Structure formats: structure tokens, C-alpha cells
Amino acid sequence: MFFCNYVRLFRGAEQAQQDTASDIKIIPEPVSVARQSGYYQLPAQIKVYYNKASSEDSKELGFVQKEFTSRLSKLNPQAKLIPSDKTGANVRFVLLDKDRSDTTLKTEGYLLSINAKTGVTITANKPAGLYYGIQTLMQLMPASLTVGAAGSGEVAIKLPCAEIIDYPRFAWRGLMLDVARHFFTKAEVMDYIKEMSKYKYNMFHWHLTDDEGWRIQIDAYPKLTSVGAWKVKKIGYFGTFSPVTAQDKYDYGGFYTKQDIREIIAFAKAHFVNILPELDMPGHSMAAIASYPELSCTPGADKYHVRSGQAGFMDWTDSGIVAHYDNTLCPANPKVYQFLDTVFGEVAKLFPFPYIHIGGDECAKTFWKKSPAIAQLMKKENLKNMDQVQSYFEKRVEKIVESKGKKVIGWDEILEGGVAPNAAIMSWRGEKGGIAATQMKHDVVMSPTTYAYLDYMQGDPAIEPHVYASLRLKKAYQFDPVPEGADLAYIKGGQANLWSEQLYNIRHAQYMTWPRGFAIAECLWSPKSRKNWDSFVSRVEAQFPRLDADSVKYAPSMYDPDIAVALNSDSTLNITLNKELDNIDLYYSVDNSFPDNFYPKYTGPFKLPKDAAMLRVISYRRNQPIGRLISIDIKALRARIKK
Structure with a gap:
């Protein structure tokens, strides 16, 4: 109770100081910052105290301890863990007992106090809050080491005295990385997760399958990775490549073994990040069909190969998508549902997160329209159009996924033709689908191209790698996951998406993510009332030296x-x-x-x-x-x- 009273007193007395902290530049912007006079000088050897280390949260406290030690080690001071605060800790991590917890902070909030005499204290209800408090604390430290007076043996880490109260606006704060179009190694994926966690993202959406690659080991279907994980290497502009020839080799790509995935999941957990796996279907399935042609409705599918980005695969027209190759799983084929039952069974056992993303986007019906099997299905099930055929497929998939103990989330196309009863919606084609889904009482994650597609060009096309659309930093910063007309009760949060058609290496993936990833992070974490473009720009510039110190590439496009x-x-x-x-x-x-x-x-x-x-x-x-x-x-x- 004393903590709740302290918070209320603090919020009233220090309100006037919240916007005076010119030397406090945090992304995402905290709920409340009260700059106080003076600084606290960290000693060369830092004494760190954790309370409740033997509690039910001890494993996650171990993650917190490792995070703080590893982050601090780059600045060279030796952190020493002490068993009692009586010996004078410089940095304290305090978990509140259940009967003293603060309901405002919930599971991810924290109170960070820096006092000129007593040092640093991070207080939270749960270890996740301590973890996010560390991310804020590290942004108050220098990006690189400066040494004190000659012979002093001191390291000049001077922290501004302040009281910061912070907690997220939304529970779902995600980044999606497409590893299907271009494969990124286990180490590269881990590094991406580590960087996103520094800015309080807690959801890594892993796009694992598409026309250009199947990246996840499935024991029952080994060809998914022996065939489906490999394409012909081509460099240039995806979608304009020359045709594949008989002399070309399908040797570019890769996949994650189940052990790789377990290690990445464990790594993400240690950084308080959940992983949402996506297997895109019924469209975007050429890698699966090239591996197992019997999954297709179309004769001749046994001649198909994993797509390598060559031109002439599909046309996007005013009247819809026209496919020149059938990249869809066949909704009328019982073997498809047997296949998916096995695949989702293996995926569900790997991933602890309660949702599996089933895609559902950009499903071309060109070949369905001339398939006798689809015609028979429509007659049998009284389906009136192709949207209802896809809906029939999605509803069957939902039952399969739910039979494995998981819930379904899909792109907003799964609303068309009748949405599966319990599916959550990820709204990408603007905000309309998300608004409609909340009105239908479906959970929604907002991820509109308008604000959140990080694969779009972020500067003038004359200087940026060419993509068909642009998204400037200022536009990304205007993202609001609760658009007008949406029911807030069903908005889980939002995320940014990084598709990799034009990404050939992880350095370019970093370049496309930052600093626009900062903008989305702030839109998902910070109170809407605390957002300010001019303040955000100054805080972005304060992050650039930190990215430099961590050898993370970023775009200077805002200049x-x-x-x-x-x-x-x-x-x-x-x-x-x-x-x-x-x-x-x-x-x-x-x-x-x-x-x-x-x-x-x-x-x-x-x-x-x-x-x-x-x-x-x-x-x-x-x-x-x-x-x-x-x-x-x-x-x-x-x-x-x-x-």
C-alpha cells in the first residue's frame, strides 16, 4: 500500500518537472519522468543487490541478473552481487510482494529511482518490469566508456537523478522478420531479438514459410527442408529476375532445426520476448508444394520449384491477383488437412506461445476457379464464391490448430467469406479490417502498411534501395493502434513488419528496422499524450551512438x-x-x-x-x-x- 501512496504523491508533486529532463532521452518515452537536481556517480566496482532471488520468480530474476551484467560489462565496471543491502548496494532490484504490488505497473511496469546519495533502485511487480527498467537505465548511461581523472581508477558513469514511472500502453508490441524470402542464421535472429528487446518490444513474429522457402524442420515431412528450403540465388530486384534455367542450382537458403528453434525460443525468453511462428497458407505455399506436389489442386504441380524471385509469377491487378503458377494448398484435398494436422502438431510442441499465425493473405484463386475438385467442394458444402472456399479452409485449419492446444491468428483476408469463430486478426491492409474485426468481437493486432511496413523505402527513391512504396519516419510515428471506430477492448496491440524480398543480409535488415522501429516501439509502449515529434527526433539522435557502439546499422534517411x-x-x-x-x-x-x-x-x-x-x-x-x-x-x- 505504501508504494501505491508514494506513486500518487509522486505523480502530483513532480508533474511540473516531467518535461524538463533535457539530459534524459529515453525510447520509448516513459509514462512519467521527474528530473531531480544532481547526479549519481557510479563507482568503478558496482555492488548489486537483488531481493527475492529464491522466489517463484527466481528463474526470470536470473535472466534479469544476466542482462544487467552483460549490458554493464561493455562499459567495463565490475558488477559485484551482494547478498544483503546492508553493505550499501549501488544498484538495487526490488520485487514487490503480492500484497504490496502496484496495480498500475502490472507485469511489465517499473519504478526507476536515481538518488545522489542512495544510488539506483528499480522496483517492479514482476521480473519483466525489472528487465525493462534495465533498458531505461542503460539509456541513461554513456554509449561508450570514458575514464575518470588520471590515476583515480574511476570510470565516469554519471547518472542524472530522477524518478521514472513506466508501464506499457499495449501488451502486444511486436516486430515481424521474414526469414522465408531470405534466410537469416540462428545467430542473426538472436541478435535481432536482443536489439528489439532493448526498446521494450516483447513479440517476435517469425515468418517461417512462403513461396521462396520453408524454414522449419518437420520430422514427418523431410522434403519440406531438403527441397523446400532451397532456391536459386539471384541478386537484383526481387520479382524482376530472369527465368531459372536447367543449369541453375537450388542451393541458396537454409532452415532451422528443432534444436535451433529451441535455442532461439530460450534466448527470446531470457530477453522477455515471446515468439509467434507463422506458416503462411493457403497461398504463399509454393515451397511446400514443390516439396509435396500432392498438396496442390493443379495437374503438373510436380514440375514446380521453390520460387527464386523471377518475374511472371503473379500479377496484381485492379480486379485481384492473377496467378501464373498455383501456389495454393488445395482446400478440396483431404491430404492437405492430414499434412497440416501433422505439421501443426510438431509446431505446437516446439513453441510455447499460445498463438500460431496461419497467414491467409494474398491467396490467388486463379487455379481454384478451374479446378473440378474445388467445384465439387463448393457444391457439397454450399459455398457460393472463392472467398467462402478460403473461409472453409481457414475454419478447418482453426480446428486443427485448436486441437493442438493453440489459438489461430491470421492476416485480415481471413475475414472474407466468413471468419473462423475464434480467430484473432492481424490487420495489414490499412486499418479497415482491424476495425471491422473488433466490431465482430475478435481480438486484433494492428499492423497497417500505412504506418508499420518497414520494408518500404524510408527516404527519397533516388538514394534508397527500390521498393514499390515509401514510409518515412514521421509517418511511422503517427501510428495509433486504436483507430477511430475500433473497439479498444479487442485491440491487443500492434507491430511492425519487415518483409525480406529485397533484404539480402542482416545489415540491411537492421538498416530498414532502425530508426523506424523506435517510432513503432513508442507508439505501442508510451501514453499517446506523451508523444511529441520534436522530442522523439532528439531522442532518436541520442540512440545513434548506442547503435554505433553495438555495431547495429541504421538509416540516416530522416536527414x-x-x-x-x-x-x-x-x-x-x-x-x-x-x-x-x-x-x-x-x-x-x-x-x-x-x-x-x-x-x-x-x-x-x-x-x-x-x-x-x-x-x-x-x-x-x-x-x-x-x-x-x-x-x-x-x-x-x-x-x-x-x-
Whole structure:
């Protein structure tokens, strides 16, 4: 009870100080920050005390202890665990007893207190709260080591005195990584999970199967990995590759053994991250069909191969998806449900998380429409259209998944034709599907392309690897998982998705994730009222040295402008340079030379000279270059008018 009273007193007395903490730059923004006078200097040897180490939470407390020790070790001080606080701990981790717990903090909240005399105390109801308190504490420490006065033997880690109360807005805070289009190793997946946990993400959505690869070992169906995990290596722009030839080798890819998966699950648990496995179906199933052609409705499927990204696989038209190869599991084939019963049985035993994601997106019905087996199924089950055929499939899959003790979640297409009774919905095609699902009393995770697709370009197309759409950092920061019209009671939270068609290595996956991953993290954790774009930008910039210290790649795209082009009446081009940040200056050249801060400064739209061949733009802050040089020729500029 004393803790609850303290929190109420603290919230009232310190409210005026919450926005004065200029030296406290945390992502995601905490619920409440009260900066107090002074600093606490950590000694070279830190004494750490954990209470309730022998409680029912002892295993998770072990995770907390390991996390703090490993994070601190990079800054060199030796942390010493002490059995009693009587000897004067510098850092204390305190778990509250059940009868003294604070209902506001729940299972993931914490109170972080830094006092000039008594040091650091992190208080929580559960170990998860202590873990997230550590992530905040580490952001208050320097990104790299600075040594104190000569001969002092001290390490200069000076912490601002403050009281921070924090807890998440949503329970589901996710990042999805697609390992099907390009395979990432066990170590790379672990590193990705570790980085996301630093910013209080707690859900790793693992997209394990697609047309381009099956990545999970299934004992009963070994061809899923001996055949389905391998494709022809091609580099360029996915979806435009040349046809595969008889001389090409299907030797690019990989898969995770069950032991790999157990190790990754254990690693994620130690970082307080759940793992949601996804097996995409009935579409996006070419890797499975190439392995076991009998899963298809279509004659000739035994000639199919795992897709390698070549052109001509599908067309996206105004009237729907037109498939040139049948990449769907056959809803009319009893062997499909026998296959799925076995597969989900093995998957359910591996993954402790209560949900399994069954995909359901972008299912092309081209071949179903001309299948006699589908026609017979429709007649037998009184199905009126192809959406109802897919719904029939999804409902049968839900029963299989539930028979394994798990619950189903799928992309919002599974709403079409009649949603499975107990399915949760992941809304990706904007917010409409999620809103509708909450009104139907289905649980929803919001993940709209509008704000949360990290595979989209994050800067001007002239400088970013080409993708068909863009998502700037500022737009991602506008994400609200509870759109107008949605029933909050059914919103579990949200997540960002990183599809890997154009990702050839983990460094580029990092580049695409950060800093937009910071924006989504804050939208999912922080109170809506605490969000502020200018504050967020300054806090993002404070994270860059930390990413540098951890050798994590990130995008500087927020410093680069978008170049917009319009056609003047005399057929010359009118150029507009749009900035994300107000505190940068743009300089440009139109004479083929390389601009610096002695070139024309952009103050508004300008006319490109009639015979100009090249536009170059660079951004500066305080007379120092901060963005990348963007070069775009006249042909590319004119192409933007057409778009």
C-alpha cells in the first residue's frame, strides 16, 4: 500500500518537472519522468543487490541478473552481487510482494529511482518490469566508456537523478522478420531479438514459410527442408529476375532445426520476448508444394520449384491477383488437412506461445476457379464464391490448430467469406479490417502498411534501395493502434513488419528496422499524450551512438529530403524539396557539380534550368553535412511527373 501512496504523491508533486529532463532521452518515452537536481556517480566496482532471488520468480530474476551484467560489462565496471543491502548496494532490484504490488505497473511496469546519495533502485511487480527498467537505465548511461581523472581508477558513469514511472500502453508490441524470402542464421535472429528487446518490444513474429522457402524442420515431412528450403540465388530486384534455367542450382537458403528453434525460443525468453511462428497458407505455399506436389489442386504441380524471385509469377491487378503458377494448398484435398494436422502438431510442441499465425493473405484463386475438385467442394458444402472456399479452409485449419492446444491468428483476408469463430486478426491492409474485426468481437493486432511496413523505402527513391512504396519516419510515428471506430477492448496491440524480398543480409535488415522501429516501439509502449515529434527526433539522435557502439546499422534517411517534381507551363521542371526535420538546411546544385553549404540554399520551390541534366541535394546542420548526397538526373526527374 505504501508504494501505491508514494506513486500518487509522486505523480502530483513532480508533474511540473516531467518535461524538463533535457539530459534524459529515453525510447520509448516513459509514462512519467521527474528530473531531480544532481547526479549519481557510479563507482568503478558496482555492488548489486537483488531481493527475492529464491522466489517463484527466481528463474526470470536470473535472466534479469544476466542482462544487467552483460549490458554493464561493455562499459567495463565490475558488477559485484551482494547478498544483503546492508553493505550499501549501488544498484538495487526490488520485487514487490503480492500484497504490496502496484496495480498500475502490472507485469511489465517499473519504478526507476536515481538518488545522489542512495544510488539506483528499480522496483517492479514482476521480473519483466525489472528487465525493462534495465533498458531505461542503460539509456541513461554513456554509449561508450570514458575514464575518470588520471590515476583515480574511476570510470565516469554519471547518472542524472530522477524518478521514472513506466508501464506499457499495449501488451502486444511486436516486430515481424521474414526469414522465408531470405534466410537469416540462428545467430542473426538472436541478435535481432536482443536489439528489439532493448526498446521494450516483447513479440517476435517469425515468418517461417512462403513461396521462396520453408524454414522449419518437420520430422514427418523431410522434403519440406531438403527441397523446400532451397532456391536459386539471384541478386537484383526481387520479382524482376530472369527465368531459372536447367543449369541453375537450388542451393541458396537454409532452415532451422528443432534444436535451433529451441535455442532461439530460450534466448527470446531470457530477453522477455515471446515468439509467434507463422506458416503462411493457403497461398504463399509454393515451397511446400514443390516439396509435396500432392498438396496442390493443379495437374503438373510436380514440375514446380521453390520460387527464386523471377518475374511472371503473379500479377496484381485492379480486379485481384492473377496467378501464373498455383501456389495454393488445395482446400478440396483431404491430404492437405492430414499434412497440416501433422505439421501443426510438431509446431505446437516446439513453441510455447499460445498463438500460431496461419497467414491467409494474398491467396490467388486463379487455379481454384478451374479446378473440378474445388467445384465439387463448393457444391457439397454450399459455398457460393472463392472467398467462402478460403473461409472453409481457414475454419478447418482453426480446428486443427485448436486441437493442438493453440489459438489461430491470421492476416485480415481471413475475414472474407466468413471468419473462423475464434480467430484473432492481424490487420495489414490499412486499418479497415482491424476495425471491422473488433466490431465482430475478435481480438486484433494492428499492423497497417500505412504506418508499420518497414520494408518500404524510408527516404527519397533516388538514394534508397527500390521498393514499390515509401514510409518515412514521421509517418511511422503517427501510428495509433486504436483507430477511430475500433473497439479498444479487442485491440491487443500492434507491430511492425519487415518483409525480406529485397533484404539480402542482416545489415540491411537492421538498416530498414532502425530508426523506424523506435517510432513503432513508442507508439505501442508510451501514453499517446506523451508523444511529441520534436522530442522523439532528439531522442532518436541520442540512440545513434548506442547503435554505433553495438555495431547495429541504421538509416540516416530522416536527414534527407524527398524530391517532388511538377511540370511548368513552358515544359521546364519545378522542384520542391520536402524535409522531415525543421532544423536542417538544404543546399543544391543544377550544374552537375557537388553542392556544399556555399551553394544555393533551398528556401522554396524553384525552376530547373531548361537544359539542366542533373540535380544534386545535400543537407547540413550548423554548417556541417548531416545527410547524404542525392543525385538524380533529368530523365528520372521527368519520370516522377508521370507517377
